[in-house]
Amino acid sequence: MFESLSDRLGAVVGKLRNRGRLSEADVDEILGEIRTALLEADVNVTVVRNVLARIREKAVGVEVSKALDPAQQVVKIVHAELIGLLGGEALKITYASQPPTVVLMAGLQGSGKTTSAAKLASWFKKQGRQPMLVGADLQRPAAVEQLRVLGSQIGVPVFSAPGDPVETARLGLEEARRLGRNVLIVDTAGRLAIDAEMMDQVRRISETVQPRYTFLVVDAMTGQDAVTVAEAFNAMLAIDGVILSKLDGDARGGAALSVKEVIGKPIAFAATGEKLDAFEQFHPDRMAGRILGMGDMLSLIEQAEQVFEKEEAEKTAKKLVSGKFTLDDFLDQLQQLKKMGPLQNVLGMLPGVGAQLKGAEIGDDQVKRTEAIIRSMTPEERENPSIINGSRRTRIAKGSGTQVQDVNRLVKQFGEMQKMMKQFGGRLPSR
Numbered sequence: 001m002f003e004s005l006s007d008r009l010g011a012v013v014g015k016l017r018n019r020g021r022l023s024e025a026d027v028d029e030i031l032g033e034i035r036t037a038l039l040e041a042d043v044n045v046t047v048v049r050n051v052l053a054r055i056r057e058k059a060v061g062v063e064v065s066k067a068l069d070p071a072q073q074v075v076k077i078v079h080a081e082l083i084g085l086l087g088g089e090a091l092k093i094t095y096a097s098q099p100p101t102v103v104l105m106a107g108l109q110g111s112g113k114t115t116s117a118a119k120l121a122s123w124f125k126k127q128g129r130q131p132m133l134v135g136a137d138l139q140r141p142a143a144v145e146q147l148r149v150l151g152s153q154i155g156v157p158v159f160s161a162p163g164d165p166v167e168t169a170r171l172g173l174e175e176a177r178r179l180g181r182n183v184l185i186v187d188t189a190g191r192l193a194i195d196a197e198m199m200d201q202v203r204r205i206s207e208t209v210q211p212r213y214t215f216l217v218v219d220a221m222t223g224q225d226a227v228t229v230a231e232a233f234n235a236m237l238a239i240d241g242v243i244l245s246k247l248d249g250d251a252r253g254g255a256a257l258s259v260k261e262v263i264g265k266p267i268a269f270a271a272t273g274e275k276l277d278a279f280e281q282f283h284p285d286r287m288a289g290r291i292l293g294m295g296d297m298l299s300l301i302e303q304a305e306q307v308f309e310k311e312e313a314e315k316t317a318k319k320l321v322s323g324k325f326t327l328d329d330f331l332d333q334l335q336q337l338k339k340m341g342p343l344q345n346v347l348g349m350l351p352g353v354g355a356q357l358k359g360a361e362i363g364d365d366q367v368k369r370t371e372a373i374i375r376s377m378t379p380e381e382r383e384n385p386s387i388i389n390g391s392r393r394t395r396i397a398k399g400s401g402t403q404v405q406d407v408n409r410l411v412k413q414f415g416e417m418q419k420m421m422k423q424f425g426g427r428l429p430s431r
């Protein structure tokens with residue numbers, strides 16, 4: 001996600017890292033590069049201008065600091081600006097004192113409303129709520145059925161009634177009250193911003209169900225239109241936040257990022273795949289860090305925690321940090337990692353790993369090979385890989401149906417990983 005932006009800004013930051021004093025010409029050059037990076041990522045022109053003006057203003061006024069050299073200060077300013085561009089603080093979801101807390105989904109045709117509605121329901125479920133979905137898209141014949149299928153996959157009830165969408169939404173609200181469901185997510189028909197009748201329909205649904213949150217689903221692949229669309233919806237509906245969908249695509253994504261600056265509403269959630277668990281709350285600070293290539297240990301730990309038992313996570317973290325992490329633990333982690341989603345996503349969050357991963361495919365095959373190699377080792381070897389000499393390597397390779405080079409590579413990579421994990425040790429947040 002945001003690959004081109006990440007690549008380019010990462011390069012700018014990378015250059016700065018090894019520099020001491022910055023001349024005015026240096027600052028100009030850096031700003032020029034940031035400008036190119038933002039424009040190439042399809043960030044709205046006005047937004048780019050505003051962002052650069054703010055960076056320049058702060059960069060010129062930079063005070064001599066003992067802690068940071070000028071280059072580091074510029075990185076810090078750019079980081080802060082990027083967080084601002086992404087919305088500042090993460091949107092904190094609160095609940096209505098009179099349940100259900102109603103959430104209305106709006107957005108263009110095919111933007112990902114229905115999928116996101118289900119993902120959001122699943123997210124609320126993980127927060128310990130009892131969500132219900134309402135299919136108020138009676139426009140497209142298969143829309144309600146699509147929602148029902150998704151609902152059954154996540155174990156969330158789906159309500160719908162034929163006839164009028166506004167009436168369906170009203171009945172859905174009644175049903176949620178009757179069943180004691182405390183979150184109600186209303187999926188609506190896809191519409192074009194220019195379609196006055198459809199826009200009026202979603203407005204009437206909104207008046208009827210009085211949502212606590214109205215989320216505009218924006219497809220990250222939409223180009224500059226995203227901004228115009230967001231303005232039109234916001235004028236009609238008073239949007240509370242944006243759900244950015246399809247961030248897994250290779251789109252530049254910058255237009256979607258501009259939405260926050262233009263309508264002043266935060267990005268609340270990000271969807272990163274068709275699967276129902278490819279959905280997370282949007283944390284501007286973490287995303288900014290990721291884009292700049294600073295890595296994101298926090299997101300990684302949070303995701304890990306959802307999968308691991310918390311104690312397991314703590315135990316693993318301790319082992320990782322103390323260097324007592326063995327190949328057996330590694331094997332366990334591989335299994336857990338598989339549950340966390342594509343390895344690339346997970347590893348990309350580690351500082352410095354994102355860039356190295358470019359081009360390096362980490363597929364299921366490689367995971368399987370790694371598992372086979374570890375399983376062919378004796379317990380002593382797993383505990384203490386340094387005893388794996390030449391003849392042991394040959395035996396392990398034979399046992400796992402791999403080449404000696406594969407075994408060598410794994411042992412070497414594991415050693416490097418141990419080293420890296422020890423370095424992270426000091427940075428793991430304590431809880």
Ligand SMILES: Nc1nc2c(ncn2[C@@H]2O[C@H](COP(=O)(O)OP(=O)(O)OP(=O)(O)O)[C@@H](O)[C@H]2O)c(=O)[nH]1
Nearest residue numbers: 109110111112113114115190245246271272273274
């Ligand atoms: N890759 C990817 N695909 C997504 C994501 N979210 C939705 N999709 C896909 O995009 C397509 C449209 O998604 P829907 O959720 O049906 O979109 P919608 O806004 O409800 O569409 P309408 O109801 O027709 O307006 C589907 O094929 C989804 O599987 C995402 O985050 N990543």
Ligand SMILES: [Mg+2]
Nearest residue numbers: 113114137143
């Ligand atoms: Mg839909």
